[in-house]
């Protein structure tokens with residue numbers, strides 16, 4: 001039998017809908033608390049976070065020292081929680097501007113990773129590469145400090161998801177330049193093959 005997972009770290013004792021006492025139940029090998037009166041189930045899902053890699057014109061990467069939990073006093077990519085009804089790329093640029101004063105533009109998706117952080121739960125971290133036109137920083141209270149770092153001088157970043165997103169962007173930068181194929185191009189190739197006009 002699979003190991004039971006998903007026991008609540010921030011569990012409810014009572015149903016938030018009807019106030020009835022919650023009981024544990026097993027569902028697909030996971031343990032969830034559920035209400036026997038109204039049927040509400042406490043599904044525990046990761047919290048979505050959007051972060052970005054911003055490079056300056058010298059190819060250095062913006063890294064910020066956090067002034068918030070989780071990871072207070074530690075270095076990380078700028079970003080934050082996605083609000084309800086907010087697109088992840090909008091959340092990413094909003095957080096970037098709130099934290100650093102930089103107005104960014106999304107260049108590309110740079111990976112999606114799950115990350116568990118002790119005492120804080122599970123996060124779904126969506127990473128983007130963003131560009132900025134100016135790189136004068138104006139930090140808010142969420143950051144202790146921030147700066148642009150070259151690849152070899154990057155500070156220690158405790159979040160593995162952020163490290164993978166940075167690696168994704170650095171790897172992309174090292175690749176020889178070539179035109180990215182989009183879905184339209186693939187359709188065009190398929191169509192040409194279908195017509196027997198292969199080059």
Ligand SMILES: [Zn+2]
Pocket residue numbers: 015016017018019020035036037038039040
């Ligand atoms: Zn209920």
